[in-house]
Amino acid sequence: METGQLVQQLTQHDGASDGSVLRSNVGRISITREASHSFFSTLKNDFGFDHCSLISAVDNQTGFELVYHFSIVDAAGQMLEVHIDLPRDTPTVDSITHLWGGADWHEREAYDLMGIYFIGHPDLKRVLLPDGFAGHPLRKDYVYEIHEEEW
Amino acid sequence: MSRQQVRGNPRMRKGLGSRTSDPATMMEDPPSGDWLTLRSDQFLNWVDDAVYNIAEKTGIRDVVNRVTRPIFNWGLRYSPWPLHLGIMCCALEMGAAGGPDHDSERMGVVYRSSPRQCDILIVNGPVCEKLRPKLKTLYEQMADPKWVIAMGECAIGGGPYWDSYSVVAGADTFMPVDVYIPGCPVRPEALMHGFLTLQKKIREKEPGYFLRR
Numbered sequence: 001m002e003t004g005q006l007v008q009q010l011t012q013h014d015g016a017s018d019g020s021v022l023r024s025n026v027g028r029i030s031i032t033r034e035a036s037h038s039f040f041s042t043l044k045n046d047f048g049f050d051h052c053s054l055i056s057a058v059d060n061q062t063g064f065e066l067v068y069h070f071s072i073v074d075a076a077g078q079m080l081e082v083h084i085d086l087p088r089d090t091p092t093v094d095s096i097t098h099l100w101g102g103a104d105w106h107e108r109e110a111y112d113l114m115g116i117y118f119i120g121h122p123d124l125k126r127v128l129l130p131d132g133f134a135g136h137p138l139r140k141d142y143v144y145e146i147h148e149e150e151w
Numbered sequence: 152m153s154r155q156q157v158r159g160n161p162r163m164r165k166g167l168g169s170r171t172s173d174p175a176t177m178m179e180d181p182p183s184g185d186w187l188t189l190r191s192d193q194f195l196n197w198v199d200d201a202v203y204n205i206a207e208k209t210g211i212r213d214v215v216n217r218v219t220r221p222i223f224n225w226g227l228r229y230s231p232w233p234l235h236l237g238i239m240c241c242a243l244e245m246g247a248a249g250g251p252d253h254d255s256e257r258m259g260v261v262y263r264s265s266p267r268q269c270d271i272l273i274v275n276g277p278v279c280e281k282l283r284p285k286l287k288t289l290y291e292q293m294a295d296p297k298w299v300i301a302m303g304e305c306a307i308g309g310g311p312y313w314d315s316y317s318v319v320a321g322a323d324t325f326m327p328v329d330v331y332i333p334g335c336p337v338r339p340e341a342l343m344h345g346f347l348t349l350q351k352k353i354r355e356k357e358p359g360y361f362l363r364r
Contacts, residue, residue: 005224128281129280129281130281133280136263137316137317142316144316
């Protein structure tokens with residue numbers, strides 16, 4: 001399927017908007033967080049995106065933005081960028097680990113460093129920082145205190 | 152040699168019994184019947200009573216020290232075995248120092264993989280909060296006498312990550328460091344010079360005692 005045709009079909013989905021073609025095999029689309037669950041199921045089951053490459057979290061000061069990268073593992077190597085805007089006071093979104101198992105640690109990393117809560121994640125705990133760390137350090141409003149400990 | 156001059160963590164020694172010949176605190180006789188079974192602290196107390204205190208009181212220890220000190224010190228000096236531990240990019244320079252160009256093995260620097268067999272802990276990279284307790288455990292697992300080399304800016308003072316949320320500002324904030332090697336990364340020649348500096352320090356500072364406590 002052509003990328004333009006693919007994006008056009010996906011834009012028909014409930015809650016989808018801003019469909020565009022970035023490069024010859026890379027598409028981009030925005031989705032509301034309420035519609036994300038059914039949208040991702042469609043993406044996996046009907047369009048055959050079988051690989052979740054990356055989940056990035058961006059702090060835009062007014063809110064958070066999640067950027068998912070999905071790809072189809074074949075010769076064409078089509079990729080799709082999915083953007084989800086989240087409000088700052090409730091940064092929650094549905095987990096996609098039941099669709100793509102590889103998203104597990106990506107979601108844990110986004111939770112660890114940026115404080116995005118993924119509803120339905122089987123084991124949402126810190127992955128990079130030690131347990132008991134206070135706060136989410138990649139947020140713009142994170143205040144760092146120099147920690148000193150005697151030996 | 153007073154107790155303060157003994158290297159290592161004094162807290163590690165607290166559990167080792169009284170170590171004195173005072174009869175009030177001396178070890179009780181084990182109950183008859185199973186007198187062959189000694190706990191480790193009982194054994195150490197027995198060694199103190201039967202060997203150390205006698206050698207100390209009779210002056211034998213000083214005499215033997217005078218003979219063995221040069222030999223033991225020579226042995227310590229020319230076999231400083233570091234732990235084969237790589238944290239970040241300075242570990243590659245450590246590998247280069249062990250390679251055929253520089254060949255640190257000609258100075259007796261043989262990398263070992265177990266902390267029980269090592270004398271030197273080379274901290275060759277930034278120590279993050281998650282690594283710090285593990286590194287301290289490695290240090291405490293090494294047998295005395297032991298030394299620590301802080302290799303590179305990150306191990307000395309945190310380097311470019313000194314005010315990071317997860318990196319400890321220097322290895323000497325949680326363990327005693329003997330030799331600091333600046334550089335980012337440290338060149339293999341500098342690491343060799345660090346080993347030679349440590350040799351000099353062992354020659355001057357380390358007694359190499361017979362019957363050390």
